[in-house]
Every structure is written in C-alpha cells, then in structure tokens.
Amino acid sequence: MCAFIDAAPSPFHVAQNAAVALAAAGFRSVDLANPWPGAGRWFVQRGGALIAWVDESGTGALSPSAPFTVVGAHTDSPNLRVKPQPNKTSANFMQLGVEVYGGVLLNSWLDRDLGLSGRVSIRSRAGAIEDRLVLVDRAIARLPQLAIHLDRGVNDGLKLNAQTTMSPVWGLGTSGDHEFESFLAAELSSDGPGKISAGDIVSWDIMLHDTSASAVVGNGDEFVSAPRLDNQLSCFVALQSMLHTAATASRESVAMVALFDHEEVGSVSSTGAASALLRSIIDRSVIGRGGDTDAVHRALAGSLLISSDNAHATHPNYVDRHEPEHHVHLNAGPVIKINANERYATNSSTAAEFQLACEAAGVPFQRFVNRTDLGCGSTIGPLTSAELGIATVDVGCPQLAMHSAREFSGSHDPGYLHAALNNLFSRSC
Numbered sequence: 282m283c284a285f286i287d288a289a290p291s292p293f294h295v296a297q298n299a300a301v302a303l304a305a306a307g308f309r310s311v312d313l314a315n316p317w318p319g320a321g322r323w324f325v326q327r328g329g330a331l332i333a334w335v336d337e338s339g340t341g342a343l344s345p346s347a348p349f350t351v352v353g354a355h356t357d358s359p360n361l362r363v364k365p366q367p368n369k370t371s372a373n374f375m376q377l378g379v380e381v382y383g384g385v386l387l388n389s390w391l392d393r394d395l396g397l398s399g400r401v402s403i404r405s406r407a408g409a410i411e412d413r414l415v416l417v418d419r420a421i422a423r424l425p426q427l428a429i430h431l432d433r434g435v436n437d438g439l440k441l442n443a444q445t446t447m448s449p450v451w452g453l454g455t456s457g458d459h460e461f462e463s464f465l466a467a468e469l470s471s472d473g474p475g476k477i478s479a480g481d482i483v484s485w486d487i488m489l490h491d492t493s494a495s496a497v498v499g500n501g502d503e504f505v506s507a508p509r510l511d512n513q514l515s516c517f518v519a520l521q522s523m524l525h526t527a528a529t530a531s532r533e534s535v536a537m538v539a540l541f542d543h544e545e546v547g548s549v550s551s552t553g554a555a556s557a558l559l560r561s562i563i564d565r566s567v568i569g570r571g572g573d574t575d576a577v578h579r580a581l582a583g584s585l586l587i588s589s590d591n592a593h594a595t596h597p598n599y600v601d602r603h604e605p606e607h608h609v610h611l612n613a614g615p616v617i618k619i620n621a622n623e624r625y626a627t628n629s630s631t632a633a634e635f636q637l638a639c640e641a642a643g644v645p646f647q648r649f650v651n652r653t654d655l656g657c658g659s660t661i662g663p664l665t666s667a668e669l670g671i672a673t674v675d676v677g678c679p680q681l682a683m684h685s686a687r688e689f690s691g692s693h694d695p696g697y698l699h700a701a702l703n704n705l706f707s708r709s710c
C-alpha cells in the first residue's frame with residue numbers, strides 16, 4: 282500500500298497505476314466512444330477516475346438482471362495546485378502561485394520537501410492536443426515557515442492565508458514569464474519521445490506533494506505514516522479486492538470498483554461521484570448482456586454500494602472532540618459510519634450486511650457517529666446512493682490527521698477491510 286501511495290501523488294496517477302495493475306491481471310480497457318464489448322473483465326479510465334468490473338462468472342456472462350456489488354472510493358486528496366499563471370517573484374525568490382484544493386490543513390504543508398505531479402496538455406506536432414502525465418518526485422519547492430522571532434505569538438494560534446502565505450519558493454532571482462512552462466517542457470522532454478518546448482505547453486492540472494516516502498511506524502509497527510491515506514488507502518484495498526474476486530470463478534453479482542475524482546470539492550464533475558459515469562456503465566453492462574430498461578432497474582434493486590472513505594479515529598490529545606460512546610480505534614477494524622441526518626448513506630439494513638461480512642471474514646469492525654453538537658463530514662455514499670437509488674453503506678478505515686499533507690492510520694486495518702470486501706464481492710443475491 283505504501284508503494285502504491287508513493288507512486289501516485291495525483292488522482293491521474295492513481296487511475297493510471299490502477300489501470301496498469303488491472304491490465305496485468307487480464308482486465309481490458311473499454312473506450313466509452315466505442316460499441317459495448319460484452320461481458321468480461323473491463324475497466325474505464327477517465328482522467329482521475331477509474332471504474333473496473335467483472336460481469337461474468339465461471340460459466341459465462343451473468344444474467345442481465347444480476348445485481349451489482351460496487352465498492353466506491355475517491356482518488357483525490359486536499360493539496361496545493363499550480364495556478365494557470367504561476368510565475369511570481371518576491372524578495373529575490375522565484376515562487377509558484379498555487380490554489381488550495383479542498384479542505385487542506387495548511388500548516389501541514391510548511392517546511393516539507395515538495396515535488397509535483399499531474400496532467401499536462403501539450404500541442405503535438407500534428408496540431409492536435411495530447412495529454413501526458415508528469416511526475417517530478419524530487420524536492421523542487423518548499424514553503425519555509427516564518428521564524429518564531431518574527432512572530433512571537435505563533436504558538437497561541439498560527440494564522441495562514443491561502444492567498445498570501447502559501448506560495449512555495451522554488452528558485453532564486455527573477456522568475457521568467459514562462460519559468461514554469463520551461464520547467465515542465467524540460468521534464469516532459471527528458472521523460473518521453475520527442476523534444477517539447479515551453480510554447481508547446483497549453484494547460485495543466487498540476488499539484489504539489491510531499492516527497493518523503495510513506496513508512497510503517499510505531500514501537501510494534503502498528504501505524505502507517507503516509508500522504509493521501511484519505512482516500513488512497515480505500516482505492517488500494519478496493520483494487521486488491523477486485524483482483525482477488527476476478528481470480529475467483531463463481532459470483533452471483535457483478536463485482537465493480539468505482540474510484541472517483543473530486544470528492545474533496547463536492548464530487549460535481551464529469552469524473553466525480555455525482556457524474557453520470559457510473560450509471561452509464563451499469564446501463565451498458567446490463568444491456569450488453571442482453572437486458573432491457575426493466576433489467577437495469579431489477580439489477581439496481583438488488584445492488585449494494587460499499588462507499589469506502591477513511592473515518593476519524595479518536596485522537597488521544599483531543600478525546601473530547603469525539604462521541605464518548607462511539608470511540609474509534611486504530612487496528613480495531615473498518616468503521617461503519619452512521620449519521621441520522623443522512624450525511625452518510627448507511628441504514629440499519631446495509632450496516633447489518635457489512636457487519637455480517639466482517640463476522641464471516643473473521644475481522645473486527647467499529648461504528649462511528651459524530652458528536653451530535655458538531656457538524657458531520659460527508660462522502661460519495663449519499664450522492665451515489667441518491668443518483669442510483671441503490672442500498673449503500675458508508676464505511677472506512679480509521680485514521681488521524683485527516684487532510685494533513687501527512688496522515689496516520691493503523692497498519693492492520695487495510696487487511697481487515699480487504700477481507701470484508703472480498704466477502705461482500707462473493708455475497709449471495
């Protein structure tokens with residue numbers, strides 16, 4: 282899991298690396314612009330999203346009205362993203378203009394060695410636009426803190442401003458008008474076929490990341506210290522369960538993994554959980570197996586979505602921020618997330634289904650509710666559940682430091698979640 286996370290600082294890399302792992306296991310890519318290929322093991326990769334499914338069993342295609350068992354997660358994490366005109370100069374430093382993406386713990390980005398990654402659109406020689414992924418996994422930028430001597434009250438409350446205090450330094454002197462574009466062009470030229478000039482760079486979706494490697498820590502290796510555990514932990518485990526279930530011949534439901542982008546900013550995008558992407562693939566899978574509209578609705582009626590997104594473990598230094606009768610602990614199993622106001626889509630029936638899967642897999646589980654006097658977070662579960670009208674359970678592995686550049690989880694929980702998801706993919710319908 283640490284290797285998976287370290288190799289994917291951007292949602293585009295999560296989707297790309299998942300696609301490579303699926304292809305190596307015999308899954309084939311589907312182009313949505315082409316006629317539907319029929320039943321099999323398939324995946325659709327679109328930007329930072331990926332949907333993979335198996336709609337056949339050992340004896341051939343599943344019946345058209347076979348329900349779906351979908352594990353959903355998100356590929357994006359809060360971070361700093363490079364603006365369209367990023368070249369800045371101040372006090373003889375070259376700086377990068379960045380925009381804050383999602384609910385970032387801004388302080389966690391200070392004093393870290395930062396690399397960058399994402400997608401670049403370039404003008405090809407033939408005049409067409411070509412998208413390329415870029416990954417610079419060495420320290421090229423940094424956000425140095427202000428010395429305590431210049432802000433004596435800092436330990437009484439650090440104040441950061443997303444516009445004025447979060448521009449990383451990445452060189453000395455005066456920034457050229459196309460400094461960043463030239464840097465990207467050099468990186469892409471050294472990394473791919475053909476020389477690219479700054480003028481070939483048209484646009485980008487590029488973000489910063491901490492370059493230090495993920496690690497297993499603790500006096501008994503109990504913990505994982507890594508960036509983007511929310512929610513690459515779920516992406517990795519969902520992918521492993523898909524690979525596991527694909528190797529199993531018999532199943533009664535279509536096994537599907539849906540990794541969406543843009544959860545951290547509300548999921549409303551062409552690759553987010555509120556998009557038509559998942560519904561469109563479900564429709565075409567049913568119709569491709571000979572079903573009609575009625576079969577689509579029969580399939581949805583029996584389907585189950587397991588929306589997996591990390592949960593807040595009880596913080597030892599802030600115990601009072603948590604509901605006292607529902608403490609959540611690291612390495613105590615996946616968490617079933619419940620909210621009476623439907624910030625989570627779990628209901629008693631879907632909670633029970635997940636709980637029984639944990640019991641059958643021999644793994645522990647926990648239940649989470651927020652303190653009722655604090656607002657509750659949300660995730661892709663309620664959106665997808667409402668869009669598709671399918672039964673949903675919101676779950677996730679516990680963690681601390683959510684939305685920090687460096688997050689913290691238990692080292693046993695991913696394995697527990699993996700066992701539970703394997704069981705759900707083989708559920709009888």
Ligand code: ZN
Pocket residue numbers: 355511512544590591660
């Ligand atoms: Zn999340």
